[in-house]
Amino acid sequence: MSKIPQCAMKIAKYIKKTQHTKQEARERDVSCVGLTGGEPDWIFIITKLVHLHFQPKVDFGFKLLHGDLMAIPGLHHFVQDMVAKQIAIMYHWPQALELPILEVSSGTTKRPVGILNVKVVRAMNLLKMDLLGKSDPYVKLKLSGERLRSKRTSIKMCNLNPEWNENFKFVVKDPKTQVLELHVFDWEKVKLHDKLGMQVVPLRSLAPHETTTFTLDLLKSLNPNDAHNKKNRGMLVVELTFDPFKEDNWSMGRQSCVQTGEDGDEFASTGGMLLVIIESAQDVEGKKKTNPYVEVVFKGEKKKTKVIKKSRDPRWDEEFQFTLDEAPMEDKIRIEVMNKRSRISLHTKESLGHVDISLADVVNNGRINETYHLINSKNGMIHVEIKWITT
Numbered sequence: 001m002s003k004i005p006q007c008a009m010k011i012a013k014y015i016k017k018t019q020h021t022k023q024e025a026r027e028r029d030v031s032c033v034g035l036t037g038g039e040p041d042w043i044f045i046i047t048k049l050v051h052l053h054f055q056p057k058v059d060f061g062f063k064l065l066h067g068d069l070m071a072i073p074g075l076h077h078f079v080q081d082m083v084a085k086q087i088a089i090m091y092h093w094p095q096a097l098e099l100p101i102l103e104v105s106s107g108t109t110k111r112p113v114g115i116l117n118v119k120v121v122r123a124m125n126l127l128k129m130d131l132l133g134k135s136d137p138y139v140k141l142k143l144s145g146e147r148l149r150s151k152r153t154s155i156k157m158c159n160l161n162p163e164w165n166e167n168f169k170f171v172v173k174d175p176k177t178q179v180l181e182l183h184v185f186d187w188e189k190v191k192l193h194d195k196l197g198m199q200v201v202p203l204r205s206l207a208p209h210e211t212t213t214f215t216l217d218l219l220k221s222l223n224p225n226d227a228h229n230k231k232n233r234g235m236l237v238v239e240l241t242f243d244p245f246k247e248d249n250w251s252m253g254r255q256s257c258v259q260t261g262e263d264g265d266e267f268a269s270t271g272g273m274l275l276v277i278i279e280s281a282q283d284v285e286g287k288k289k290t291n292p293y294v295e296v297v298f299k300g301e302k303k304k305t306k307v308i309k310k311s312r313d314p315r316w317d318e319e320f321q322f323t324l325d326e327a328p329m330e331d332k333i334r335i336e337v338m339n340k341r342s343r344i345s346l347h348t349k350e351s352l353g354h355v356d357i358s359l360a361d362v363v364n365n366g367r368i369n370e371t372y373h374l375i376n377s378k379n380g381m382i383h384v385e386i387k388w389i390t391t
């Protein structure tokens, strides 16, 4: 699928200073200005000459490396105008800057702000792809701007009107620009799975905490000129709810998660996100070389940090997220430092110590930030921060 370039375009500048003559102290010559985005470089701007007095005049041309962005009506002038203005600014403050020319999907660079709950309900009138039988549909879901793997529903064998009623959660970082991408496929035992259709839902169409049902016409692609889109590909029904985190969750003194009922019993409000930050360890020691990494195990789900080579005092500063339906009052999380051995052997893993942390404190206080002694380690310590952020 060809992607419409949708990136915050960074102008990386390559201003080559010429030697100033005494008379032309304020004149400079720009040799080249490059535009790069989240995608590979696809525009280059060549400037000719800039005469910088109080109001710089910038003259340049476009050269497209990929794509046909400038074919979009009106965009050429818009970009030209914007670039001219921004380059002029760069002469006063020469530094890289961002140019939001098309919609930005910068989900990967921001902090989480909420959880998107998705229920894939059903599909209707899907295309028949199998020679013998119907289709074997399943749905792949992905949030734009995330590098995480797609989530997927189960496969409904031989069914053009499948019902899934399956739920998924996504951590949202930018509800204004992120979109949920839904792709329906026909499962195949051997060959490539056929595409049955796709659709997207922009998260900005969702009101906070309100469940919205969407009945989506499936398309071949998002390209409005794609002739294949005239064909009826059936429909997909999904229910979406965006639950923003409470603002005060990020600060320390948070009490909003656990509320006291009228009868005095404490009860946890709905779901949230457990944020586990593995900061560093000290005095971890392998039998031979020490190449430590950390495994975080919670409710059967395992996440790993990168391996720090040859270090007994490793620093990871890695963050892991677990989205949950309920506050983990009764649960523990296991954090284990492992040793990655360089040689290939039957026992490539070696534990350097672990700690089990009860999450009740985290839920009650919103946050812990502690250094723990590692169990089954001589002097090993690990520094961990855990936050519970409710919606």
Ligand SMILES: [Ca+2]
Binding pocket: 129, 130, 134, 135, 136, 186, 187, 188, 189
């Ligand atoms: Ca099939």
